[in-house]
Amino acid sequence: MPALEIGIALAAAALVGIIYPHAIYPFVLRLIYSRAADPVTTDPDIRVSVDVVIAAYNEAGRIERCLQSIVNQEYPSQLMSITVGDDGSSDNTVARIRAFASQHPDREITVVPLPRTGKNGVITELMARCTSAIVVFTDADCVWAPDALGHLLAPFHDHRVGAVVGKNDRGAMREATDPAERGEALYRSMEDRGNVRGSEVASTV
Template structure:
């Protein structure tokens, strides 16, 4: 029994984090590649949910207004979620008919997004955050796949161009990993994740976002529910800032895990492979097994201790686990960042896995996060 537990707890995380994307990489060439034709003229609505974003809102609006998408007419909606600073005032200073500012009471990001979409006039709705920067050509690249009528949504590529000295080193590498995973997922027609910093959806496919779910995941699943594809666009790049502090990384991963599991429960019909085929398998692999994998690390360690005298392999595997934990703890304790980057990378992995484990426990206890505060992730 101990041996079964050991190999189960070892192989499931390996499959979730590495085996699954490698299988998609091998399978990708066997899928037909879609080449959309020319993009017709579109009306596009860009929605920015903002809570106390006076530091970023002016730069964000300049950034959006500078986007040159020749074949689209743009509407920009700034939806303030009960901001108590100058977010609304600064946004309304822009004398541009394309900009609509909604000064809404504090009600949570999901409700604010629902209210904003009601004012959207575009064929395509683009969702983005106030504190991220779009590179030139991002909007045009994000819209290009919509020339294919089978495409219901697109997601962009969020990168951290300059990692900090703390855990953002690991976060930056994680962004590259996620970009690779989304590339292989989109080749097989099963892109299952998105960042709220940059995603787009056909307006007619939008479904109001329930309370407590992760807004980016729920929006991203509106297209598959309607039988449409979601395409990852590597060329649509948005720049973000990493989070160096361990407590903020832990808190964010905790909240994302809770919201993600609630979101999966809300979209549980997509987990049926008989109805949704490869997309359901991708969703189970990417969103279910990955979130369950961290809780397998403790039984993996205990089973390894039980098997210690059975074979030399188990002594090596125990040494590898203990060494990994030691490096991660050393990286966390290295507040002056004197140790090499691998220590901070290991610390990021440990904090991420711990946050996911606590998030799973909170989900099982019925806990949720109803209010959204951007400062929690900065």
């Protein structure tokens, strides 16, 4: 095959690889969604025990804000525990967590210092310690809206639901002056909509 034809074929394949997931697949999903959507039934008042799990590495500057947002959830405190696995941090992440826990003696907040094993290793270790009906994973740099946990748990009212993914608030990024951040916000918003529609029609692409 001549080099020109090979080049055209590769360019066409690359173009399809870009267009299909961002234009064709969402369009197909929209058609299927409009005809075959099977919405999940939710219960905003669901009350179950919850273990919140956080893997942290050198998060001294952010962990307290994350913990505070979790403590501020509009959810019964007696049904929620927070466990932070420290992945061998070289800063004072562990001290910050312990200080925060001491300031909230009425909350179940535990820090587990671990050797440096990576996030997956920390999550595996913490999962072995979980005993609640639901386990919620979050990153140490996440800040939860006050009703975030309620929204995460509501779909578990439907027996078909085995996992729920939270949604990031892209508002601040969309208002950013950096074109790259605005572009990422637009892309992530499109991806979020696709994920929701895909879930409704049992697609995991």
